[in-house]
Amino acid sequence: MKRNRLPRRARQTPDSELLTRLATRLSQSSNRVEDAWWEARLAAHIDHLLANDGEETLVAVLDQLYNGGSRAYDELADMVESCAETRRAEGNSGLDAVMIAVPLLAWSRFQIPSGGIPAAQLEAVRVHLQAHVLAADAKLGLSDILYSPDQLPQSYVATAQLAEKLAKAAIHGRNLKIDPAQLSETMNFLSDTRYLLGAVAAPRGTALFRWQEDDGDPAESFRQWAQQGGDALRPLLPACAIEFLPVLAYHAAVRDADRASRPWSLRSAVAFLQTVLNQPAAELRAVVAPFHDRQLEEYRIGFTQRGSSDVVHGVVWPLLENEDENNDAPTQIEAALREAGVSSVLMLDQRFPLEFCDDCGAPLYPNPEGEPVHAELPEDQAEAAPRHLH
Incomplete structure (x- = not known):
């Protein structure tokens, strides 16, 4: 997702100065041991800002580093996304959790559906995600909503808040009920993206995804998911042409969907015009x-x-x-x-x-x-x- 960054003078605060210093030191690190040292401190400070509604500070420092052409921007952007979508175990025996997105592209001459997912279909999707995408011992929590891009979290803080709820649902192996009335209205486009959001949790140090296991393969995992999981999702999108995309951690999945949606929109437009113009x-x-x-x-x-x-x-x-x-x-x-x-x-x-x-x-x-x-x-x-x- 592109961020429009316009030059502006940000007010320096102790939080923003510390964030800048930690990100800069991480970008200057010369070895993995030092990387880990700076990463732990940077993550702790970002977690503090996310928990205390520090969106303005995070965005201001990202703007400053981006406009300055600093390598520290990439380090900070990656860490902010990671902290927003990840919940780490308190101790060695706890569960780590990562927010995931299940994206798909759709086009239709009619309105592309979004909103609540019936329990039976959500359970079918859960079965196929467990079988083809998740590691054997991983737990899954799913939202019961098919999101449009307009309804996704619009800030890092909002993403972290949703990730927290989904992580708790995953740890208990249940789904998260979302009130559709609390989400933005979905605009009607010829082609668009839809997302099912969830979280996967596993004991610290163990595999989260199928392809992390010894006999796992990302391409085969996706092929099986698109084939089997696609059958569970298609009834949610009647009268739509659909293309399934890989299930990934939230920010990576949304970025991939943004890229894939551009040629998809062109192909959809051509197919649409062939139909209506004959x-x-x-x-x-x-x-x-x-x-x-x-x-x-x-x-x-x-x-x-x-x-x-x-x-x-x-x-x-x-x-x-x-x-x-x-x-x-x-x-x-x-x-x-x-x-x-x-x-x-x-x-x-x-x-x-x-x-x-x-x-x-x-x-x-x-x-x-x-x-x-x-x-x-x-x-x-x-x-x-x-x-x-x-």
């Missing part, structure tokens, strides 16, 4: 252009029919993590479009402003003449489209 992909043209604010923020892809300049649909390809103007997004976008069957791809290289429609707030997409315009399906097909489009 035309093969070869009759579509894609116009790709970079859109800037203070810096390059994203690429936008406008789709037209061959021989027309009217943009009938659009997709946003956001930059993620450390991607910048030197990224290879145009190559990735063109490859994904051609794989989906679109042979006419026009790449524009002029800078476009990050503009949105004044009336509805939708992004404006490039047309073949190099103008940012509103995407509009022909009137007789417009009713087939969801209101919001990725």
